[in-house]
Amino acid sequence: MDIAPPPITATTAPPPQIEVAALTKLYGDFTAVNDLSFSVRPGEVIGLVGPNGAGKTTTLRCLAGIIPPTSGAVRICGFDLARQPIEAKRRLAFFSDEPRLFDYLTVSQHLTFIARIYGVAGYEETGRRLLEELEIADKADKLPVELSRGMKQKLAIACGLLHAPSVIFFDEPLTGLDPIGIRRMKDSILKRARDGAAILISSHLLHLLEEVCSHVLILKAGRKVFDGSLAEVRERFSEQAGGGNLEDAFFRATGETKGEE
């Protein structure tokens, strides 16, 4: 297995595709996300990690335009999500941990519907290719209720990728996938990054993030604890300089204890 994070060259860094400035989200008195700022450039895959309740999913939903932030700004490909939501949303895709599908639309009808929403000309060919790539081409006339959990996830992915988004958000992308599906998902993430997409992945699977991410953003209680490259996080939070893994770094960064230790 030679999956490697895409190379990042600091000298020719293009402008960020995702820019987050002082993002804050309150639920009544509870602060879910507190003054969060970071950016993601094309080709970067950033892993969003943190303990339960750290604000990862809330952050992703704010960035995808599903829930409005209480304060702060989000720019997607240079478009302000609050002021130019249509332009910003045209360029992003969000994959939730649970595939969100319309019960009464078939696989192919999902693609037709999404193509009209995003105005994807020639979607038939792109859609066919995506379904083949995701190995659900033979399920084109099936309803979601007739699909397994993994197939539903693949359909959600096909819908999300149909308009070739420049910014992709994943919330626990490997939930419910079999080993082959996991491998394909990793390959797919890296391929999109190589094609220039900016990707943000929220996951508790630190080994996955270690395999696909170029950067890590660690949250705790809604606040940013660390934001940097994998090498930087290892260097800063590992006992051995330059050694250790993301798991060790995570425990040190969040101040958690590791099971029996």
Added chain:
Amino acid sequence: MIAGALFYYQFHSWRNRLLTRVRRLRQPKYLAGAIVGGLYFYFYLFRGFTRGHRPPSATTLPLSPEMNDLPQTLAALVFMFMLLMAWILPHSRAALAFTEAEVAFLFPAPISRKTLIHFKLLKSQTAILFSALLMTLIGRGWGGGHLLTRALGWWAAFSVLNLHLLGSSFALTMLMDRGISTWKRRVLILGAAVAAVAGIFIWTRHSLPPFPTVSDQGGFAWLFRYIGRVFASGPLPYLLMPFRLVVAPYFAASYTKFLITLAPVLGIIWLHYLWVIHSNVAFEEASVEFSRKLAERIAAARVGNLRGARRPKKAARPPFVLRPAGHPAVAVFWKNLISAGQYVTARVWLMLVWIVVVSGALLQSNWAFGGGGFGTVVIFFVGMLLAMSLFYGPQVLRNDLRQDLPVADVLKMFPMPGWQIVLGEVLTPAAMLAGAQWLLILFGAIFFPQQFEKHTVPLALRLSVALSAVVVLPFIDLLALLIPNASVLFFPAWFQLGKDAPRGFETMGQQLILMFGQLLVLLLGLAPAGGAFALLLWGGSFVHWPLLGLMLGAFAAAMILAIEVAVGIMLLGGVFERFDVSGELLV
């Protein structure tokens, strides 16, 4: 020990549920619902008692002493029919209704199968007692004995029914396991029932009392009397005997008679219990499946989507080809039409057209020589159905935001302004309603007679009225549909609660408040259009051009309504854009 644990679980589940509901009354929305719901219950169920309008022990059916037996006979007949259906209708394996948590914790636990059945039987008593109480209150004027004996009578009948449904489902599962298919079983049981009915018919033909002659007939008493005599003839009394025994406690006139009639019912309950408990049927697998479906239904209902819980079984064909270029709102309309197509298919529309045409033709031929009567029927028929479509249509057709509330997060991700989403959402039920209404108007225009109560109704007038209605109604539909959709966005918690906890009277109160609120807003919305219509109609009549006034009035009303709808859609679109799904659905 196990029984203690199960009792602990049941008791604390109950107690916590009750406490939660009491605590939430601190929120004004629940308190308001509770007050309105409480008042509704008071006026509907209890007022008669407190004012003493309906003496609880009186038999209120106006029957002569010789016909006192008839209600009991009819109740026995209904009960027999229900039990017969239990043997004909079910087509799946026996399943005891457990929740997902009960399946997860109790099935792998060291609990015997018999204990699980006991647990379910005792748990079902809660629902039975509640139903018995409710039916006693609702049916307090239906006759029978004292209030307490009637309540216990309901309890006895419901208990037998519950046990019989369970026992029959176990027995049918055993038949299935022995290779007897659902259809084979239905044919056998129906065949036996038909044979029994035929046998009884032949037997009773000789013993049936003669049908009364016309001169004997006066009011309906003769019919009740005759039916009573029929059920007392031949083998019918013997056939109905076990069912009469079950319903007898309800009709007992005194406590002594009640105790006498209760004894055989308790025996029947005991026999049913033995039958259920000794049926050696594997119910676990079907129960697991049942609990999964129940959990899905509850999850869908929690986000206000009762229909969503009913998963579509097969794909519906798209109503038209959706091209990638064009207005995105059309995509939402297209999607919802596919959803509606699961239930309202082209076949349904064709059938509607067929019914309308055939019934119109039949009615017309019947009244062809009857003068103005047919016109009254047409006006009544069309008017009633149009009124119903306006009042109930927006409540029944929910292929809009009410259906899509659970996927509001997905809709919010779409690169569309909120007004386009709202427009796409309300178009589907509006189109369906308008389609049905246009069909009715067409029916009215075609079949309304030219002569109506000494007045000539020329085709031009009929067409003008029809065209006016055709123009105005879609906008009224849109306005009427905007209101429940606005309710979803403004009061999502109320909307969800309405489906989440249908048993609470505070929920019923909330539904009533919403319903009256919607009606009030609709009337206010219609007022300007109605005013403009009336003014132009009057103006037209004044200058002796009533048809022109009618048409101009209709177009003016349609324009005003269109403006109101457009403003409403823009406003709701803004609300949708600001709608925080995290506060309502995701957290």
